[in-house]
Amino acid sequence: xxxxxxxxxxxxxxxxxxxxxxxxxxxxxxxxxxxxxxxxxxxxxxxxxxxxxxxxxxxxxxxxxxxxxxxxxxxxxxxxxxxxxxxxxxxxxxxxxxxxxxxxxxxxxxxxxxxxxxxxxxxxxxxxxxxxxxxxxxxxxxxxxxxxxxxxxxxxxxxxxxxxxxxxxxxxxxxxxxxxxxxxxxxxxxxxxxxxxxxxxxxxxxxxxxxxxxxxxxxxxxxxxxxxxxxxxxxxxxxxxxxxxxxxxxxxxxxxxxxxxxxxxxxxxxxxxxxxxxxxxxxxxxxxxxxxxxxxxxxxxxxxxxxxxxxxxxxxxxxxxxxxxxxxxxxxxxxxxxxxxxxxxxxxxxxxxxxxxxxxxxxxxxxxxxxxxxxxxxxxxxxxxxxxxxxxxxxxxxxxxxxxxxxxxxxxxxxxxxxxxxxxxxxxxxxxxxxxxxxxxxxxxxxxxxxxxxxxxxxxxxxxxxxxxxxxxxxxxxxxxxxxxxxxxxxxxxxxxxxxxxxxxxxxxxxxxxxxxxxxxxxxxxxxxxxxxxxxxxxxxxxxxxx
Numbered sequence: 001x002x003x004x005x006x007x008x009x010x011x012x013x014x015x016x017x018x019x020x021x022x023x024x025x026x027x028x029x030x031x032x033x034x035x036x037x038x039x040x041x042x043x044x045x046x047x048x049x050x051x052x053x054x055x056x057x058x059x060x061x062x063x064x065x066x067x068x069x070x071x072x073x074x075x076x077x078x079x080x081x082x083x084x085x086x087x088x089x090x091x092x093x094x095x096x097x098x099x100x101x102x103x104x105x106x107x108x109x110x111x112x113x114x115x116x117x118x119x120x121x122x123x124x125x126x127x128x129x130x131x132x133x134x135x136x137x138x139x140x141x142x143x144x145x146x147x148x149x150x151x152x153x154x155x156x157x158x159x160x161x162x163x164x165x166x167x168x169x170x171x172x173x174x175x176x177x178x179x180x181x182x183x184x185x186x187x188x189x190x191x192x193x194x195x196x197x198x199x200x201x202x203x204x205x206x207x208x209x210x211x212x213x214x215x216x217x218x219x220x221x222x223x224x225x226x227x228x229x230x231x232x233x234x235x236x237x238x239x240x241x242x243x244x245x246x247x248x249x250x251x252x253x254x255x256x257x258x259x260x261x262x263x264x265x266x267x268x269x270x271x272x273x274x275x276x277x278x279x280x281x282x283x284x285x286x287x288x289x290x291x292x293x294x295x296x297x298x299x300x301x302x303x304x305x306x307x308x309x310x311x312x313x314x315x316x317x318x319x320x321x322x323x324x325x326x327x328x329x330x331x332x333x334x335x336x337x338x339x340x341x342x343x344x345x346x347x348x349x350x351x352x353x354x355x356x357x358x359x360x361x362x363x364x365x366x367x368x369x370x371x372x373x374x375x376x377x378x379x380x381x382x383x384x385x386x387x388x389x390x391x392x393x394x395x396x397x398x399x400x401x402x403x404x405x406x407x408x409x410x411x412x413x414x415x416x417x418x419x420x421x422x423x424x425x426x427x428x429x430x431x432x433x434x435x436x437x438x439x440x441x442x443x444x445x446x447x448x449x450x451x452x453x454x455x456x457x458x459x460x461x462x463x464x465x466x467x468x469x470x471x472x473x474x475x476x477x478x479x480x481x482x483x484x485x486x487x488x489x490x491x492x493x494x495x496x497x498x499x500x501x502x503x504x505x506x507x508x509x510x511x512x513x514x515x516x517x518x519x520x521x522x523x524x525x526x527x528x529x530x531x532x533x534x535x536x537x538x539x540x541x542x543x544x545x546x547x
Contacts, residue, residue, distance in 0.1 A: 413444070
């Protein structure tokens with residue numbers, strides 16, 4: 001038995017745990033990741049990094065590497081509702097490729113679009129990229145085939161027992177983060193419960209390879225999802241999802257696990273294609289939220305804290321948001337400038353996002369179910385009855401299928417409310433909307449805007465706090481800057497003398513967190529700079545919204 005010390009022990013090397021390790025490692029904070037499986041994921045699971053996740057990856061300097069591992073950037077993200085992949089679609093929803101989205105975003109002048117577009121990338125393609133980045137950081141240790149069998153915590157840290165095939169290690173860490181999935185052993189050890197709807201339905205995911213599907217069905221190369229309007233009542237929820245290399249696919253169906261899926265896949269495709277079934281897995285649909293995200297020095301993130309229905313693609317993406325919220329707060333506590341409210345804010349902020357995203361996921365799933373219920377055995381008929389069914393499915397799908405694909409407001413427009421480290425005004429709107437409207441009040445993500453030289457405002461923000469000064473009018477912020485310095489809090493000052501941005505953003509001064517959420521804003525410096533800084537880093541204070 002050996003023993004070692006680290007700042008943060010991360011349980012689980014999925015996308016969330018690896019992202020947390022990368023974020024901490026880039027700060028020079030040492031961490032150990034313990035992963036029970038022997039290698040990164042080899043099955044698809046998640047298949048899309050949304051716009052907000054890609055902004056986080058850009059902040060970590062890895063967005064281009066993630067895109068290189070995903071669907072080629074010229075391929076559109078279109079969605080079909082159809083009776084088979086080869087059939088004339090009932091409904092074709094058009095969504096831009098990353099290249100097209102980048103061009104449109106480059107022409108946006110009103111801060112109404114995210115800096116990064118979504119990227120289709122299979123989990124089995126994403127995890128090796130994240131692992132490679134994590135292992136390149138000197139302060140990060142990644143251990144596969146390593147199980148955390150128990151842990152105990154006290155006032156100064158967490159002691160965990162790690163087991164491998166050859167040895168047992170004891171690791172002493174300041175903090176432990178459970179990123180170990182829906183069946184989280186960390187969550188169970190803490191006695192946290194899951195609240196909501198569990199085991200809503202049980203489906204099969206069939207992972208298969210087809211070398212000629214894209215070539216045989218040219219338009220398939222320009223799409224990512226094919227939702228099948230089934231005539232067979234046993235095949236509820238059938239869909240084909242294209243994976244990153246356009247040679248691998250998943251079939252989602254309710255057929256039994258022992259089904260011969262080769263003819264089923266060929267039937268769903270609608271023409272003979274080569275098919276090699278690689279894996280068949282059963283999985284359950286859940287809408288569940290942990291009742292707590294934290295117990296003293298132990299935290300939950302990702303699927304360990306929330307389980308959502310795949311519609312809308314909010315699962316892994318919500319977890320990446322957890323990681324990016326938690327990492328800078330752990331850093332502040334480890335480095336000594338964070339107060340007790342800093343870590344307290346993690347559960348307050350992220351659990352409300354988890355609840356919000358469960359609501360959005362259920363909304364999307366109910367939308368899909370609405371048009372599916374209109375499909376029946378007449379849908380393939382050339383009769384008037386068949387044409388009426390297809391018309392009804394088209395009408396409903398054009399409304400309801402969009403719910404799972406058009407939720408930029410959920411992805412980028414959420415606001416942290418009642419956080420102890422955000423200085424609010426009188427407005428308490430939570431911003432809940434499926435469409436995105438840029439908002440500039442404290443608690444929101446800072447909307448992205450281009451500067452006059454074509455660079456992004458986001459790219460100038462620091463890894464600690466940032467004081468953003470907008471407009472040509474000079475404001476004396478020395479007292480606020482000195483207050484950050486006196487409290488040992490990292491601050492970068494960014495001054496942009498463009499009145500066009502001042503007109504868009506409304507205020508002259510913004511204090512931004514490293515996750516780019518607005519902590520405070522005003523047209524004038526605060527009346528009590530030390531009190532404001534103390535509030536923003538989680539020290540007890542009676543700061544009012546007017547400071």
